[in-house]
Amino acid sequence: MPTLDPRSLIPLLLLVQGLAQAQTTAPSTRVEVAAELDRLSGELDFEVRGIEQTEGATAHSAGESIVDRLHLLLEDFDHVIVQAPGAGVERVIILGEKAAYVPPPMVVEGDESSETAPASGDEIVLATQRRGASHLVTLGLEGASGGAPIQELMLIDTGADRVVLPVSLISSLGLAPDALQKQQVQTANGAVDARIGRLGAVWVGAKRVENVEVAFIDDQRLGGTSLLGMSLLGQFRMTIDDEKNQLTLVAK
Template sequence: MRFPLGRILMALSLLVAAHSVGADTKLTLQALFKDKAIVLVDGARRVLKVGETSPEGVKLVETDTKAETATVAIDGKTQVLRLGMVVAASVGGKGLVTLYAGGGAHFFADGYINDAAVKFLVDTGATIIAINSQVAARAGIDYKSTGRQEIVSTASGMARSYAVKIAKVQVGEITLHNVDASVIEGKFPQQPLLGMSFLGQLDMTREGDKLELRQR
């Protein structure tokens, strides 16, 4: 039986596309609309509606214009993208997260403190995770009852803080429990700091603007 060459080439192209997303695939959320998003997949511009899948296998699950995020699925695993933030597709195996430096050469990571979604600033100079009291409230941390009171120096002066243990901290495929943290009363730090109480339990590898976090 003979098959038309066009059908054979189309079948081959679909087969290649279905397996083209790798562990180091760069994803960037370029624009966001209601039930639609523009995503760069390794530089290729893809306009996707909710439920649609790109030729590389990136499916748009949902959009949230208020939070400026889009949820995508790759190989059945979901990942949250933020506007302008470059991340790696988390398909490189359990316990591996790849981040790419954003503005100011800083690394940012979407994650969770308990069940509260946050955007961490990776800070290897911070000995522990640091969050403000507003984030602690969203995460259900009763820091005044369970924490040890301390005084810390911030950009705005001295502030009261509480040393606590966070029940669960998650970044991508990595989840750690009972992680040391500091809750600082007020709005500082505006961005939750992902310090060494979390990072120190991982293997970190940096190559230029790429940072790999791997669970031991």
């Protein structure tokens, strides 16, 4: 019986070690964020807003699910991932590079430097918090039974039909879950489970807007970020001043 020379196994062992090393180091590969987002959104048919803010940035590309991969890809950016049914992704909103949170100035009645600036007629002028190309504004939310408003930082999103809030706010607003209508909200990428109801009011500066339709969506799918949609914005003519970081609303 022929004897196997151990030296003949060396090339095979080196090949196996090389493959193992390649498998270990592959997840650490860095890619261009904008190019990878463009590729993923094309393959999986989801919308990306604010992709221009990632130009020139690189990040790791890894993760077992598309949501994990997107979170790792955008780890240096404030972002919102709106999930679709079946663990898919409906929309990605990139707010800008991560920075320390600076809360908007407090409203002090009679103070000209307050969040609500003096305005003529029915104008409401609110200071916004800027994150990249997006603007966020703090409004007061009342449940159906009134009570002290809950201050909520909301992303201005004219693409949302309704005010959209995370499900975790239902109890804080004193709303009864059974009183909310379960409904699948149609989006560009399919239907999303939501609970539809109405807020007692939304405080926009000093103006109280009553009976505003709202959709509550799972916190994870919403990314924990509330959206200021058209069920409120549609009642106003809206102007955003990028230089002054201001939102101006005029009742229609």
